[in-house]
Amino acid sequence: MVKFEVHDLNVWFEKAQALKNVNIEVRQNEILSIIGPSNSGKTTFIRMLNRLNELNPHFRMSGIVELDRLNIRNTDVEALRKRVGMVFALPLPLPLSIYENIAYGIRMHGLKNKAKIGQIVERSLKQSYLWDEVKDRLDESAFKLSGGQQQRLCISRTLAVAPEVILFDEPCSGLDPISTAKVEEAMLELKKEYTIVLVTNNVKQAARVGDRTAFFLSGELIEIDTTDRIFTVPKDQRTDGYIRGRFG
């Protein structure tokens, strides 16, 4: 089943074109990895899916992005962002306790029952494999956690508001290999329930976790296929060059 469908998407920031005529679909319960050098438009692309680009006053676009066959421009933006969660490159815990970092998002969407909030906090921490490490110190400041733990806290925070899709924007770029492995493990587990779009600078990471992989270059979608095929028999020379590390 198709979750996102993107038709003829063009994006500009002031005069610079960030995405050129992109057509792509994201399927339910897959991990779609997006790779490409910096400035290839991959971050711009996933920020289209939760309409985060609109925070930039210079943003302009043409084309259509559909979620479950509905144009996302016609939906309520807060409701869309609840359905399409996002995890950023830098872990961004708020200056609050571990517990509050997760609970505030839940409360924001209107839930007031304390016992229920507690349950959701616990469940989302378990889903990101953080529960065992923090269950005895939920009242401590989130800044006391290590970088990898902070990133998993941010994943929990996203999961707590019960999204359908999770966008990961280079989630491991600041993490050590062990923390990276833990985040990847969480992602593989999460795809059973969620649809995942992963932007990564790490080609090997795309190979490890992606069901399908898309290669972006200078704002264009060069190639999209199953991860196996992209990494063994890419159709385009530029894809081949990038994954072999010849440029980018």
Add this chain to the structure above:
Amino acid sequence: MRKLKEFIIEKLILVCGLAAIFFVVLIFLFLLKEGLALFKSVNPFAFIFGKSWYPISEPAQLGIMPLILGSLLVTLGAAIISIPIGVACAVYISEVAPSKTKEILKSGIELLAAIPSVVLGFIGMVTLVPWVKSVFHLPTGLTALSGSIMLAFMAMPTIVSVAEDALYSVPKNYKEGAFALGATHWQTIYRVMLPAASSGIVAAVMLGIGRVIGETMAVMMITGNSAIIPHSILQPVRTLTATIAAEMGEAVVGSEHYFALFAIGIVLFVISFIINVTADLFLHKRQ
């Protein structure tokens, strides 16, 4: 030759730096010397907590409680008015306003800070005072309330510009993170931006209040200057600062009255010092 030049310039700068400290210490010592002389003849406890200020009656009664309460009442009123408006204005400028409006508002607020206090006091005297008088049906409009409103205008520029700075320096990522969770603009401001900027905002408020408590001219012109313990914000009051300004000219040098005015100076100094240190603590916490 070049070495000699270096040496002279270095020492010159050192002397300038020391001079600043030297003068502050000198002022402080003078204040202490003149102020503490009072307590040879007057009990400090009776001075602070005494209920009547009649410095030229015979015998003189030197209790500054009415003046302390006057200052606190006017300051409190000004804080209640200026904090919500000032913080809201800072939020509007940093989070909501389109960039052109932002520029206009910011320069407008700087302009407000540039108006001399005597001019504000004069405007207050001819516009605000009659207004307060007629709205509350009072015998006189020279009240603590008029002073509070006037001073709120003077505290506002400080509060707005420091608080706006604090909000501006909240990492942009916090905001995006909140938006990405589906927060509305207001939820983002209320639950993320304000808490993240809270220490800077507290510092802004303290600096604004510091300005209010030290203000003299405008309050002297519009608070009525009667040194009685106020029972409502609609009564005339006299502040610590206004007392010094009004009476210093007529106090006989070396008299009890003269020393008492310096002792009021010490009280004011202590209050401002506490406020500034608190503001500083919060500013450093932020960094």
